[in-house]
Amino acid sequence: MTKEEVIKALSTVQDPDLNQDLVTLNMIKDLEISDGQIRFQVVLTTPACPLKEKIKNDCIEAVSAVAGEGWEVVPEMTSNVTAAFDNTPVLQGVKNVIAVASGKGGVGKSTVSANLALALARNGAKVGLLDADIYGPSVPTMFNCEREMPEVHKQNGKDIITPIEQYGIKLMSIGFLTGDNAVIWRGPMATSALKQFIGDTEWGELDYLVVDLPPGTGDIHLGLVQNVPLSGAVIVTTPQKVALADVKKGINMFLQPQINVPVLGIVENMAYFTPEELPENKYFIFGKDGGKEMAEKYGVPFLGEIPIVQSIRESGDSGYPAIMKEGVTAEAFGKLAEEVARQTAISNAKRSEAKQQSATPNF
Numbered sequence: 484m485t486k487e488e489v490i491k492a493l494s495t496v497q498d499p500d501l502n503q504d505l506v507t508l509n510m511i512k513d514l515e516i517s518d519g520q521i522r523f524q525v526v527l528t529t530p531a532c533p534l535k536e537k538i539k540n541d542c543i544e545a546v547s548a549v550a551g552e553g554w555e556v557v558p559e560m561t562s563n564v565t566a567a568f569d570n571t572p573v574l575q576g577v578k579n580v581i582a583v584a585s586g587k588g589g590v591g592k593s594t595v596s597a598n599l600a601l602a603l604a605r606n607g608a609k610v611g612l613l614d615a616d617i618y619g620p621s622v623p624t625m626f627n628c629e630r631e632m633p634e635v636h637k638q639n640g641k642d643i644i645t646p647i648e649q650y651g652i653k654l655m656s657i658g659f660l661t662g663d664n665a666v667i668w669r670g671p672m673a674t675s676a677l678k679q680f681i682g683d684t685e686w687g688e689l690d691y692l693v694v695d696l697p698p699g700t701g702d703i704h705l706g707l708v709q710n711v712p713l714s715g716a717v718i719v720t721t722p723q724k725v726a727l728a729d730v731k732k733g734i735n736m737f738l739q740p741q742i743n744v745p746v747l748g749i750v751e752n753m754a755y756f757t758p759e760e761l762p763e764n765k766y767f768i769f770g771k772d773g774g775k776e777m778a779e780k781y782g783v784p785f786l787g788e789i790p791i792v793q794s795i796r797e798s799g800d801s802g803y804p805a806i807m808k809e810g811v812t813a814e815a816f817g818k819l820a821e822e823v824a825r826q827t828a829i830s831n832a833k834r835s836e837a838k839q840q841s842a843t844p845n846f
């Protein structure tokens with residue numbers, strides 16, 4: 484067997500999400516052929532790739548078919564999360580900024596943000612969570628670090644904030660800086676405070692920074708999307724008709740031409756009630772499939788359903804997010820994280836393809 488033959492075989496294996504073969508996508512690294520073994524790395528675009536097993540099996544099948552008997556094919560599945568943009572002046576070192584938004588309050592946006600961030604980290608990614616809900620910061624309570632004060636140091640005459648680390652992710656919330664004192668920010672002041680707060684936090688290297696936005700579609704949102712390079716937005720809704728009507732506003736905000744942020748998809752929170760001890764029993768108390776139908780209507784991906792489970796509320800209040808305990812909720816948030824990571828990778832691939840095409844001269 485030669486390396487060329489192996490590469491040729493691997494160039495028949497497609498990444499089903501990105502619709503290109505692994506060799507063209509530059510995903511094959513460190514190919515070695517020795518002692519009856521063909522070893523290589525497959526570098527996926529996210530550690531949470533739900534297609535990991537399929538791609539691995541496709542590689543083994545394609546190479547084995549060419550190599551024949553007597554060869555063992557050993558792909559090593561690794562990952563390198565793709566970045567939304569190269570060399571952005573804001574948030575350098577942060578590959579993807581994912582905004583979590585909702586058209587209206589109380590749909591569980593903060594709960595989804597916190598558990599999504601932890602689920603991404605559980606799959607091996609470097610993750611930060613920014614609580615941009617400056618009117619009602621909830622990260623300090625949800626992560627049991629209400630008494631923490633982030634360290635501030637001077638760098639080139641500027642105050643730089645070190646985020647708090649808890650449960651393996653980096654956290655920043657205006658709540659850390661204001662304590663119990665409610666802050667009344669007005670439009671432009673809120674935008675500039677938030678901009679400073681984001682830019683002056685030392686995040687270091689992150690694969691994903693999840694941003695929990697305030698509810699609604701106001702000035703803060705516009706300010707944020709204009710000042711921070713967002714990979715995409717996740718819209719949280721509940722199944723009721725009234726909540727779904729607000730989703731439209733949320734989607735439209737991100738898609739308007741001067742904003743133009745891809746909507747990674749819709750997640751339906753509180754999709755149905757389930758008793759934790761009987762997870763197969765599902766009660767669709769607010770109606771069924773509203774989020775899914777909304778996603779279809781607007782042509783955006785449906786990212787998944789999160790059930791209403793008593794422990795989600797309890798764990799949020801006790802500072803120990805639900806995903807940290809095995810069970811039906813950990814499973815639901817795990818699937819959501821896989822889907823968000825997947826849609827981010829797809830969106831990044833589309834963006835870089837469009838960039839290459841616009842850079843290619845048209846003869």
Ligand SMILES: Nc1ncnc2c1ncn2[C@@H]1O[C@H](COP(=O)(O)OP(=O)(O)OP(=O)(O)O)[C@@H](O)[C@H]1O
Nearest residue numbers: 588589590591592593594698790791792795796799
């Ligand atoms: N799937 C769920 N099951 C049970 N309780 C939930 C679920 N999702 C959220 N909750 C609870 O609902 C309440 C509101 O959730 P959360 O604070 O996340 O909403 P929000 O949309 O961020 O609110 P706000 O608009 O105030 O920012 C919290 O007490 C939370 O624990």
